[in-house]
Every structure is written in structure tokens, then in C-alpha cells.
Amino acid sequence: MIEIDRITRLYDGKPAVDAVSMTVETATITAIVGTSGSGKTTLLRMINRLVEPSSGEVRINGEPTTGLEKHVLRRRIGYAIQGHGLFPHHTVARNIGAVPRLLGWPAEKIRARVDELLDLFSMPPAEFRDRFPAELSGGQQQRVGVARALASRPDLLLMDEPFGALDPIIRTRAQEDLRRIQRALGSTILIVTHDMEEAIQLGDRVAVMDAGRLVQHGTPAEIITRPATAFVAEMVGGVERPLRLLSLFPVSDLIQEGPAEGAAVPDRTSLRDALSTCLWTGRDALPVERDGQRIGRVTLDAIRSRAECHA
């Protein structure tokens, strides 16, 4: 558990981050969203003390971060940034093994961990281990950057716009990969983004920052249905709200008995995608299947009332 306790950072007497408190539960993703200049990156950088707080403290599993030397603290916290920041003169394996090597792991254990992570990110170790970053595509470089941040099984992973430099298709894949890997490893992740869509898709919790203050911290559904301020409502985007809300739930939530024609959708399809399929194929109900077995249907009416009841 990460506790951020009334943390403040002043620049020239003005607060960039103003008395922000929040708690991040273990094995969850918290997305910090805000416009540029909202203080979200400063907040993130205070956690691994790349920026020193002017007041307040951060505790990781109860221990204040000030109890360790800075570089020792940082080796326990994964850090992935926009533009990946890989070491261009080191191979992929050496980049990923950077933190374990700093921690003095034996070479054999480092090699095993590197191969395990490359596998996890769908990059065959035999093919990628000895390449240099310049020989990889943008998406591959970014995956190596995240793998490096995860290498030592850190208590916490900080990510600052990690997908910012990727094109939309690769970005969607990278987000899905991150979600899958986070579930598999049970990592605790704090991710900074300016993209509310990304925050809603990735975050178990979303924290919205505005002008240095934390204006709302809650589940994606809460942020969409009950925005605390006009700013949050604007971030969530008025006309997109029902669609964003529907994107949070799978069709299995609204499953019912009854007839439906045409091709079936898997039960983990989001309601947004199901709605889109209804509209595109002109159907009022879609059959739903799980592992190839038909288990019921989802209707356009049910989807509509799910979106409406929050209006």
C-alpha cells in the first residue's frame, strides 16, 4: 500500500502540487489524469524523490520514503517514461537487467528474469536479447522500457506517459499488455496520463488533478457518473460520457434469456462494443457466448437503460 500524505511542492512560492493525499492499494492501477501543468508529473516524481517534496511524506508499506538514500529507494520503485529512455549503448538484455544488476543479483538469476520478461512481452528472448535499442521498433522499445521497470519485482511501478510516443494501434496493444501483465504479476502501478480514455481503460482508480490539487479520486464509473467538479466533467467529455461508461462493463453484466439472431459476441465484450455492433448490423439483440457456448443474449434496450440510469 502506498500512502501519499498531504504532499506539497512549491516552485518560487507557488504550489505545483498542493497538499495532495491519496492511498494506492497493492496490486491495483491508479491513473493520475490532468492537463499539462496540473502537477501530475511532479506528484509522480516526488514518490521516487526525483523531486523532493516541500512538505508532506510518502509511505510505501508504512515506511516513509525519506528513510532510504535516494538511489536505493529508486531501485525499489520501477520507473518507465515517455520515449522509453533506454541505454542506447547496452543490449536489450543489459537494459532490462539494469536494476537487478545494481541490486547485485547473480548473473544466472538476472538472465532467467530477462528471458521471463521478454517472453511475457511476446518478444522471443533468443531473437531480442542481444539487440540494441536502435534496432527495435518504437513499440518494442517501449515494451523493453516497461520490462526494465518491472525487472526487480518492485513494490511499485511509476509510469509517466509511457505510451505517449506510440501510434494509436500500438498504444491500444501496449495498454492491453500492461493490464494483462499487471494482473499476472499483481503489480502496483501509478500511471500519469493526459488522456482520460487511457485512464478509464487502465485504471482501477482514477485520480484527477487540476492546478496542483487532487480534485477527485475514485473508480472510473464514479468519475464518469458523478464528476466532482466542472473540470472533471469537462475532462470526461460531455457527449462521450455514456459511451465511456458503457466501455467499462462487459456484456455478461446484462445477460438475459431470450432469442437473438446473427453472429454471437463473446461475454467479455464491452457494452460499448456491443452497442456499436447492434447499430452497425441493425439488430435489437445480440446472442452472447462464453467459450463458444451460447449463454443468452444482450438487448439494445438493456444497454440503453444502463447508460441512461446515470443521466
Added chain:
Amino acid sequence: MRRGILLRLALVALLLALVLRPAWFAPIFAPFAPEGGPVIYDRASLLSLSLSHLGLVALASAAATLVAVTLAILVTRPAGAAFRPLSRTITNMGQTFPPVAVLALAVPALGFGAGPTLVALFLYGLLPIFENAVTALSNLPPATMEAARGIGLNRRQRLLQVELPLALPVILTGIRLSVVIALGTATIGSTVAARTLGEVIIAGLLTNNTAYVLHGGLIVGLFAVLIYDALVRLEAGLSRRMGLAKAA
């Protein structure tokens, strides 16, 4: 590629012949020698002059590299930033001072011989290395530096494992310029009795013997061209091996 290798081998062979078997070239240089005068310099072995020449250049360049890179590291640390203009002025002065003037000033202090030449070559070599090292160390990729800090490398580890390796090719370029300048400049060391290939050239100038001047000049020129080329290839090889340039 193949022609390049052949050309290099030919130049090396020519250089070795000029240094080790100067008598072979007597027919070629004879037209340039004064009537009845000697064609080939024989007051000292050209091999020992060449080795002494190269030794002086190597020593001065090594010292200049050490001092210039250390200075560059210091002034690119946050604590040393204030000294940047000052050290730039000092290295610039080393460059603007004509080597002949340095020799003239150093002789009273250090006496005749290799000493004053070393001082002149050292001062003259500082600037290119320092400027390149400062440029290289202050233009490292920002995302890489941020990541190096963020994943927990301390200052020393960042310098040794990230900053210097990434700056190395550009620093090497500075060293190359400095070495080539020193190879040429070392010849004037012979005016104050340092043992260099300049001895041959100066003897030629004093006795109006163009054959000597040509012979000495050719040897120095070939050394400069071949060493320059070897260092260029070393830089390219290093950049490639460190993945800074895409492998060809």
C-alpha cells in the same frame, strides 16, 4: 572497400620504406639536393627520430586528454558549472598562443630538449578535446539521463556507465583533431633541440637542401594521414558496437 584497404597498405609500405630504407629514395630526391651535397639525411637514424616524434605526440596528447576530459567532467557537474567560462578561457588561450612563442617562453624555464615541446603540444592539444568533451557531456539524450536517475544509478554510476560511454565517440573526435595537430606542430620542437622529424626538415631549410625537407615532410604527412584514418575507423567501430549508429 577493397581499394581502400589496398591504398592503406600501399601508404604504410611507402612510409616504412621512407623511414627504414631511405637510401632507396636517393635517385628520386637527388634532383632536389644541392649540387654535390648529400641527398639523404644521415646525422641520425630516421627510425629513432620517428619513434621519438611519435612518443612526444603520444605523451602530450595523453596528458591533454586526461586534463581536458577531467575538466570537462567537472564543469558539466552542477557544482562545477560556474567554472565553465573560466576553463573555456584557459583552454582557448592555450590554442591562441602560437607554439613557437610557447617554446621561446618555456626554454628559459625548462632548458633545451623535449620539455618545452611537450608543454607546447600539451597546451595546443587541450582545446579540441575539452570543447568536444563538454559538448558531448552536455548533449546526452535527456530521456536516457532521466531514466538513469529514475532507476537508481548514483552519480558515479551514471558518469561511468552512461555518460562517458555515450560521450566517447565525440570525445574521440576531439582527441583525433588534437593528435593530428600535434603531429605537425611537433616538428618545430627541433628548433629547441627536441628529437623529432623536424630535425630533418630544419636541416634541409638551413642548408637549402629541398631533398631533406621533402623527405622529412613526407614522413610526417604520412604518419598524420594514417593515424587520422585509424582513429576515424576506431570511432566508427565504437559507435557501431555501442549501438549508437545502426549496424550496417
